[in-house]
Amino acid sequence: MKRREIIKQLGVIPLAGSLMASDSMLGAVWKNPAPLAAKPYTRNQNIYESLGIETIINCRGTFTILGGSTERPEVLEAMEAASGYFVQYDELAFGIGRRLAELTKAEWGMISAGCAAGMKHVTAACVTGGNPEKLIRIPHIGDFEKNEVIIPRSSRNVYDHAIRNIGVKIITVDTPEELKQAINPRTAMIYIMTGPDNETGKPLSLEVIGKMAKPGNIPVLADAAAEDLSIPCVHLERGATVVAYSGGKAICGPQCAGLLLGNKDLLMAAWQASSPHHGPGRDNKIGKEEMLGMLAAVEAWTTRDHDKEWNTWLGWLDEISSKLTRINGITSEITTPTGLNNRAPRLILKWDPDKLHIRGEEVAEEVARNKPRVAIGAQSKDNGTSISITPSQMRPGNAKLVADRLYNVLSGKREPRSDEMTPAKENISGHWEADVEFFTGKSTHKFFLEQDKNWISGTHTSEYAMQEMIGMIEGNEVVLKSNYRVPGNSINFWFIGKVADGEITGSVFLGEYLTARFGAKKVSYRQNRKKLNVPGGPPLAT
Structure with a gap:
């Protein structure tokens, strides 16, 4: 089998814009870039460089591992204004809840230490009903009246750990019939991740789930972490009880903040389950600065010129595309998401790897690891290879840097690589x-x-x-x-x-x-080459 076929079978290490199964097989070993020289921080330098860390131009989007989103100026101003004062946190939460209700047209609002923390607090509220005696027993909830959470299989995801942390039993369902059968007196909550699988008209749409949950007064938690904020919230109108958003995604608030909108009583119980109160949510502490910064982000969302932002993003993508399509063999297209999730245009640059002698994953690896560092997406298929650029977290001036960086890589002269593999020296069967x-x-x-x-x-x-x-x-x-x-x-x-x-x-x-x-x-097996006699029937004695 040829090298290309084997590499295709192995696939690419699924780490955004980073690693791949390269020609040198040991090239897949994860390596940090060479650190910069660390030095004491001064106000005239990049604070990250004082730690010997190089910053990255983000052309991937609102990934937590890259820092989420860039906080808006209004957010930073609010956080600075909040510091230096003391305030009673319950009073602060009540004031913020009331203001969020005014801004978003929801019944109530709450700010948590990230979206996942908010999901955890809502789950605690659902199993305890606001009873603090139950709250402090979490996660030992086997004898609670309500200790089960139903999740459609299409909504199972890495973030439902936040729900499982409370100690609930997860019931996974695939159809409306299974959901109906799963609902019982112990059902504390139904959780979904918003997206194509629960759109209106689908078998397990939010409308269907909400209708089934209503007779038993079962709360429905909708995880819309990376979505644009809709006002009034479309998911509450469709049947959700509470909707959870990430602060560090489209809303551009603090990365360590989350937004919960919905039923006031349930959100008050969720606040009771969160810090500063002692119990299972104390480890998810949210500061007054982040709380007011998140509120400022929601305020700003209602006044931002979203159309102007979109046109700015398209302008950056056009600048990058115009330069890279000068390279013979590279074509481009811009895709636009249809839903609210990760809503930003995306530039796709495609080429034949047999003509440019480089794959998209290799380009992504090169620009991710070497200065100036750029995070991009990459993909290879049978009919070609590509890289992708998402502009929502790019900053003014980044487009030229990215265009120049990618042009230098893709226009470089490369010799065709041999497709044959070096023969194996060992047999490891x-x-x-x-x-x-x-x-x-x-x-x-x-x-x-x-x-x-x-x-x-x-x-x-x-x-x-x-x-x-x-x-x-x-x-x-x-x-x-x-x-x-x-x-x-x-x-x-x-x-x-x-x-x-x-x-x-x-x-x-x-x-x-x-x-x-x-x-x-x-492993060496002990040789025992004796003939095996198969019994002719049940034993006559035991």
Whole structure:
């Protein structure tokens, strides 16, 4: 099998605009860029450079790992104005709730320490009903009258950890019939992530869910974290009880703040479950500065010239596209989302990798790791490769820098790469036991591998599951990949190492969970070649 086919089978490490299975298989090992020289911070310099950290031009959007969104000037002014004073937090929350209701036309509003924290507080409110004696028993809620949360399978996601943290039992459903059967006296809440799967007219639309929940007075929590804020809130009108937004997404408030809108009584119980009150939400502390900064972001949302912002974004994309399409073979298109989620235009630049001798993932890797650093999206398919640019978090002046940076990479002269792989020096077929060392713990994993020249397939038994494994070997360099998946979550394991003296040693790249080390040895089975006699029937004695 040729290199390109194997790399296509292995796929690309799913980390936005960062890593890939490159020509050197050990190139997939995660590396930090070389740090800058750290020095004491002065007001005349970039504060991040004082720590030896290089900043990044964000052409990806409102990703938390990049810092979310840029806070608006009104937000920074409000946060500064809030500092230096003392205030009783319950009085502050009540005043903010009332003001949010006026601004958004919702019954009430609350600000939490991020969207996920808000989801956690609402779940606590649903299982306790505002009873503090129950509140302080969380997560030991097995004997509570209400301790189950229903989630459509299409809404299971990595953020529903915030709901599970309360100790509830998750009931996953696929159809309206299953939802009807799942609703019972112990149902505390129904949770959905807004999007195409619950649009009007779908089997489990928000309208359908809300109608089923109403007879039992079951709250419906809608997670609209990355959406534009609609006034009045469309999801409340469709049947949600509370809607949760992220402050660090489209609203451009503090990254560590979230916005909850909806039923006043439920939000008062959610506030009771959050800091500054002691209980399961104390660890999600929100400061007065972030609370007033988030309120200022909502105020600004109601007065912002959204059409002007959109046209500015289109102008930046046009500047980038105009320069890059001068390169022979590069075409461009702008896509526009139809819904409220991550609502921003996106520039897609496409080309034939056989003509430019570079793939989109390689471009993304180059600009992500080397100065000036730029975060972009990338994708390769059978009919070509592409990079994508989202302008919503770009700053004035970024467009020229990005256009020049990408032009220099894509217009560079490159020799066609050989498609053939270096023959394997080792055969790693068989059963292996791998000792994986994390930051402070260890785990034993098992591989059962079959090798066909450079191609490897088999199974990977991690600590809690077994999953398929694929990989490749060139010389004595090995890459093995598997994916551990549970509802709402997945972990990609990339074992990257070398074979020597009957052992495989190297690194385990874990995506957002950083890296581990591993060492694997082949398992030898004790030979016991005795003929097996099959019983002819049930035993006559035991």
